[in-house]
Amino acid sequence: MSDLLYLYGLIPTNEANDQSLPSVTGFDGESELYTIEVGNVTAIVCDIDSDKHSEEDLKDKIENDMEWLQEKAFHHHETVLMVSKMYTIVPLKFCTLYKSEDSLKSSVESNRNKLQSTFSKLKGNxxxxxxxxxxxxxxxxxxSESNPAIEEKRKEISELPKGRQFFEKKKIDQLIDQELExxxxxxxxxxxxxxxxxxxxxxxxxxxxxxxxxxxxxxxxxxxxxxxxxxxxxxxxxxxxxxxxxxxxxxxxxxxxxxxxxxxxxxx
Known part of the structure; x- marks a missing residue:
């Protein structure tokens, strides 16, 4: 069974060529991050051994193992944050997986124009x-003390017969809550x-x-x-x-x- 690719983010290839990605341990705690160049877009990925971590296994852990989820989500966040300080990045959501390099490249190719536009928007921002x-x-x-609508309501109530005042005053709290929001x-x-x-x-x-x-x-x-x-x-x-x-x-x-x-x- 072939390895899965875990995608952290996409960066401009010219920026990837200007400075190398540092040595960083990947999602499974064993493999390291590396790059895959797709024309003027470069993907930052790591391998996941699908014999050890199948898609079904990962889905089960996400849904049922909170400790594992917190650890891996933190890893993803910290890794993407580190990369964002080095390059202009389009960050990917937690646990974005591809079954093959060809599948990843095809996805990048089909979004090439959108990615270039996004890189331009994000660079320097x-x-x-x-x-x-x-x-x-x-x-x-x-x-309660200073709102004009509430003051007006209190004045209105004070001019009513005593019997009606009792019931109308209960509406003041509702009005205060409304004016608070x-x-x-x-x-x-x-x-x-x-x-x-x-x-x-x-x-x-x-x-x-x-x-x-x-x-x-x-x-x-x-x-x-x-x-x-x-x-x-x-x-x-x-x-x-x-x-x-x-x-x-x-x-x-x-x-x-x-x-x-x-x-x-x-x-x-």
């Missing part, structure tokens, strides 16, 4: 992530649009739960940006400005990067 967290309890108190979205959208001015591209991603972040505050926003290398300092400076302005109101900001450009490149 970096992916950065911004996560915004909010202390809902603290912000809720502020909204409106305020969170307003601020996050404002920050996102302002930071997009410093970036080439920006997009919003799904928020993570507390079980993933390990934080007490809720994640209010999760976004990624593609930023020119010479604009990164401006981006970070703008994030720090928001930190200083909004920290006392229960907000916190986490900017991290540069990361492999998973969100601004794709390869099937």
């Amino acid at each position: 970096e992916e950065w992530n911004l996560k915004i967290f909010c202390n809902d309890k603290e912000l809720r108190e502020q909204v 409106n305020e969170k979205n307003r601020i996050c959208e404002e920050v996102h649009e302002k930071l997009k001015e410093k970036a080439l591209e920006g997009s919003v991603k799904k928020n993570w739960g507390k079980d993933v972040t390990g934080r007490q505050e809720n994640m209010a926003w999760n976004s990624v940006f593609l930023i020119a290398e010479d604009k990164v300092d401006d981006f970070i400076e703008e994030v720090n400005r928001y930190k200083e302005e909004l920290e006392s109101a229960g907000w916190s900001f986490e900017a991290s990067g540069p990361w492999p450009p998973y969100h601004f490149s794709s390869f099937s």
